[in-house]
Amino acid sequence: MTTSMPPLSITSPSNPLIKRLRGLDRKRNRTETGLFLAEGTRLVLQGLNNGWQADTLVCASSMLERPLVQDLVSRAMADQTKTIQVPDRVMGQITRKDNPGAVVAAFRQQHRTLADLATTNSGIWLALYEIRDPGNLGTILRTADCTGLAGVILLETCCDPYSIEAVRASMGSVFDIAFATSDFPAFNAWRKDQGLTMTAASVNGTIRHDEASYSGKALIIMGNEQAGLPPDIEATCDTLALIPMRGGADSLNLAQATAIMSYEAWRQQGYAGARGATG
């Protein structure tokens, strides 16, 4: 497939559209515009295929002839998405990478509240309390997607799932997994309404993480990278679970701990929804 008309070429980094795109590395600008960046043909395609709306598609002029890029350009133009081509140098400035990919797109953010989350009869939910590292958040969304979690709730002040680091680490799962934001009291009322048991991974855990039960409708809650969960939140949990750790070792990375909790809960639910050979 070829496009009848090549995308508008912009070469100046001081062009207002380029400046707006470059500015999306800052939270304030993402909030003001409601946009965020996703880089690479695979990610952009995943966003479009999942029904996310692209505001602007930017292609590297040097890679415009690639079939995948051509397809994206045709599709973007058909969707009335602003479509431009830029030199590699400008592409690098937008994505802040030395070796930028062929395309980057600015997508419209989606904001969900607890009311927007689908209620389910079973399945595992994940709540993240005040987590701060966007790489951790993106990695956790990716793992949540792999384990087919029902959804993720970001509690109180978490880092931005639409930051370029989080989107990159999510490897496209930001387009796939349902996530919502909430304060803790509203969340706790919601999870009780939903009949979700709440298990925290905690250094104060009194039962080993794989001896806790995650049957039926279960929710795992993980705390901040440094501080964990506050005592009053731990007090509202049904179970405090301890992930075993070698004597002398410090602590697991938050995303690693979340993966261990998620896979244990999913194991107990018979890996429902898994693909391929299962032994």
Add this chain to the structure above:
Amino acid sequence: MTTSMPPLSITSPSNPLIKRLRGLDRKRNRTETGLFLAEGTRLVLQGLNNGWQADTLVCASSMLERPLVQDLVSRAMADQTKTIQVPDRVMGQITRKDNPGAVVAAFRQQHRTLADLATTNSGIWLALYEIRDPGNLGTILRTADCTGLAGVILLETCCDPYSIEAVRASMGSVFDIAFATSDFPAFNAWRKDQGLTMTAASVNGTIRHDEASYSGKALIIMGNEQAGLPPDIEATCDTLALIPMRGGADSLNLAQATAIMSYEAWRQQGYAGARGATG
């Protein structure tokens, strides 16, 4: 504890020692000097406590009065370690961080071969084949340390465990966990000599990861982030294990997959060596 003499003050970023330290962000310079950087009082202390030799200790002049920094300075001076103080700006240049910590130290690298690894009668080993992301490597070393793995073997051309990203992500486990480098043939002969069964996590897995057996002396092997393991290496494995994945999801991050494998193997070995409550 106070030092009788304050550390030599260097303020110019073009001072040869400062330039040498700044250069340690490059693999070539780390190889030439045999040094690597570890930032922060906690990490530096962990290195010293584990018997690693510091070549140079750098302190931020603005934080020289802190008791922990004073202790490190006294200790470094007693060890004949070069000890200097620099302005925050120079500290930021050495560590390439906007908010650098109070100290950074250049430590001597340690290089182990298979022959240097302690042989054990049981326990879990981990081999990493051509992994490329230093953040993944550091995170994996941290998790290997938490699960008390017997050791880690870096096969063929892996990223550098002494890069600043790997050291940072390891949170000090680089000083704690035994790791060696090897080519694949020598490694494979060694693991057979040791009587280690070899299980790969693979998309070609024929048995679920938690239905594979990791009893006695077991080794887990993980492949490259993009390509996984080459077919001829998979063919030498005793077991190819599949980590379940939701239909439609892409793949797990390598460090996440390694954590899931390590914890399953450790679970089967009764969490030997774990601290605290175990349910």
